[in-house]
Each structure stands twice: as C-alpha cells, then as structure tokens.
Amino acid sequence: MKHILITGAASGIGAASARLFHARGWRVGLLGRDAESLAALAGQLHGAWQRALDVTDEQAVAQALQGFCGEAGALHVLFNCAGLLRFGYFEAISTQEHAQILQVNVLGLLQVTHAAFPYLKAAQGQVINMGSASGLYGTPHMVSYSASKFAVRGFTEALELEWRRHGIRVGDLMPPFVATPMVDSQRFTPPTLRRLGVALRAEDIARAAWRQVHAPRVHRVIHWLFTLMYWAGQLSPPQANRMLMAWLSRE
Incomplete structure (x- = not known):
C-alpha cells in the first residue's frame, strides 16, 4: 500500500485529493486546522489517519510527521496543499x-517538507506543492498570495534539483482560479477573476495530483487557457506578459 500525507485536507483541494487517493487504494494522512471537518472526512475514509494542526507550528508538524510515518511505515507522497488566500486591495x-x-x-510548506525529508528519502518519495497561475504573473488584488506562490515556484525548482541526489521528486501544480470554499467565501472579486472565470473544481486538481504522482513534472500547468498563457509567457518578452496582466486586471 502507498501512503500520502496531505496538508490543508479539511476542505477544498486537499479533501478532494484525499477522497481520490483513498478510492484508488492509498492510505491517506490528513492534516488541517479545522478539527471538526478533518474528523468528519477521516470518518468517511476507512483507515485514514488525521491530526488537526497549524502548519506554521514547527513542533506540531514534526510530531505529526513522526506519528503518521511511524504508524504507516513509509511516506511515498507529501502533498503540500494548505494555503490561505485573500482578495482585495x-x-x-x-x-x-x-x-x-x-x-x-511559504513557511508552513517549508516546515512540513523539511520534517518529511527523512521519511521521503527512505521511500524515495515525492513532494507535490500547491502552486498557482499567480506564481507566474504578479496578480493585482491578491498581492501577498501571488508573492507566496512565486516563492513556492522558486522553492520547487531549487529543491527539485537539490533532492535528485536522494531520489526524491519535487514538483508543483499550477492552476488558475479553482472553485473551492476559500475562493467562494471572498468578499471582493478581482477583475482578473471576472475576465478569466472559474473553470476548475477541486476534483480537477485532485486528478492533476494523481497524474503528477505517476508522471512527475517540475511544473504541472492545469487548464488549457493557462497552458497557453504559460507557454506564451516562456516565449514572449516580459513586457508583453505584463501588458496581458494589466489588461486582465483592469477595473
């Protein structure tokens, strides 16, 4: 049996991923801040392990990794899915x-990955980080979130090269807007969201995580529209990309 540990598993993409991997025969470990929602999900997934914590609590993270990996015996995939988002000026x-x-x-993702290292090394496992389209273009009205996803992208690229010597694969998922409780609860709608729309559900990202496990990439770009934007960004001058973002975010 394969084992996956998922942060931010209480709802949204984390919960959808837990359901998918469990349905396909994996043992899932669930980490999240909402103890009630986490326990309810664990009750639906027979054999799931769960612990409520804040990923910024370094001691709690280390204890959770030791608890899950000590019980499971191995860690094949760490899915860093925990995240916060706020739209607004x-x-x-x-x-x-x-x-x-x-x-x-950023810090939470770093701490969980650092604590997971010995277990991932033993299993020659894999890290999947939750990136974003806003990690490619600086996105107005979500400035700190965009900055955090730029950091995740850099972290992923650097660690993917560094951990090759341990046989550990590292990559991220880069979707545009996804319909999750975190997005649906926002009180401000950025112009970028109005123009691009929300075409993805949490289940779409869970399936992308499944594909990432079986065919790892450093960056897995999700949805055809952002795929076009991504490759246009790789080939076109930076000023052209900035003009595109300025148009998308125009009020």
Missing part, C-alpha cells in the same frame, strides 16, 4: 493578514 488588507498568508503558504 493591498492597502485595505492588514499587515497581520498579509503576514499570515506568507507564513502559511
């Missing part, structure tokens, strides 16, 4: 909330 969002987004999306 930069100056209208408190510095405390900006900091929390960066702490969860």
Whole structure:
C-alpha cells in the first residue's frame, strides 16, 4: 500500500485529493486546522489517519510527521496543499493578514517538507506543492498570495534539483482560479477573476495530483487557457506578459 500525507485536507483541494487517493487504494494522512471537518472526512475514509494542526507550528508538524510515518511505515507522497488566500486591495488588507498568508503558504510548506525529508528519502518519495497561475504573473488584488506562490515556484525548482541526489521528486501544480470554499467565501472579486472565470473544481486538481504522482513534472500547468498563457509567457518578452496582466486586471 502507498501512503500520502496531505496538508490543508479539511476542505477544498486537499479533501478532494484525499477522497481520490483513498478510492484508488492509498492510505491517506490528513492534516488541517479545522478539527471538526478533518474528523468528519477521516470518518468517511476507512483507515485514514488525521491530526488537526497549524502548519506554521514547527513542533506540531514534526510530531505529526513522526506519528503518521511511524504508524504507516513509509511516506511515498507529501502533498503540500494548505494555503490561505485573500482578495482585495493591498492597502485595505492588514499587515497581520498579509503576514499570515506568507507564513502559511511559504513557511508552513517549508516546515512540513523539511520534517518529511527523512521519511521521503527512505521511500524515495515525492513532494507535490500547491502552486498557482499567480506564481507566474504578479496578480493585482491578491498581492501577498501571488508573492507566496512565486516563492513556492522558486522553492520547487531549487529543491527539485537539490533532492535528485536522494531520489526524491519535487514538483508543483499550477492552476488558475479553482472553485473551492476559500475562493467562494471572498468578499471582493478581482477583475482578473471576472475576465478569466472559474473553470476548475477541486476534483480537477485532485486528478492533476494523481497524474503528477505517476508522471512527475517540475511544473504541472492545469487548464488549457493557462497552458497557453504559460507557454506564451516562456516565449514572449516580459513586457508583453505584463501588458496581458494589466489588461486582465483592469477595473
């Protein structure tokens, strides 16, 4: 049996991924901040392991990795799915909330990955990071989130090269907007979202994670529209990409 540990598993993409991997015969470990939702999901998935925690709590993260891997005996995939998002004008969002987004999306991901290293090395496992289309273009009205996903992209690229010597694969998923409770609960709608729309569901990203496990890429770009934007961004001058983003985010 293969084992996957998923952060941010209480809802959205994390929960959808847990259901998919469990349905396909994997043992799933669930980490998340919402203890009630996490317990409810674990009750639906026979044999699932779960623990409520904040990924920015380094000691709690280390204990959780030890608990899951000690019981499971191996860690084949770590899916860093925990994340925070807030739409709005930069100056209208408190510095405390900006900091929390960066702490969860970057520091939390880093701490979980660091704690998972010995278990991933033993199994020659794989890390999947939850990236975003906003990690390719700086996206207005989601400034700190976009900054965090730029960091995730750089982290993924660097660690993928560094951990090759251990036989550990590292990659990220890069979707545009996804219909999740986190997106649906926002009080502000960015112009970029209005123009691009929300064409993906959490289940689409879960299936992309499944494909990533079996055919790893450094960056797995999701949805045909963003695939076109991604490759256009690789081939066109930076100024052209900036003009495109300026048009998409125009109010």
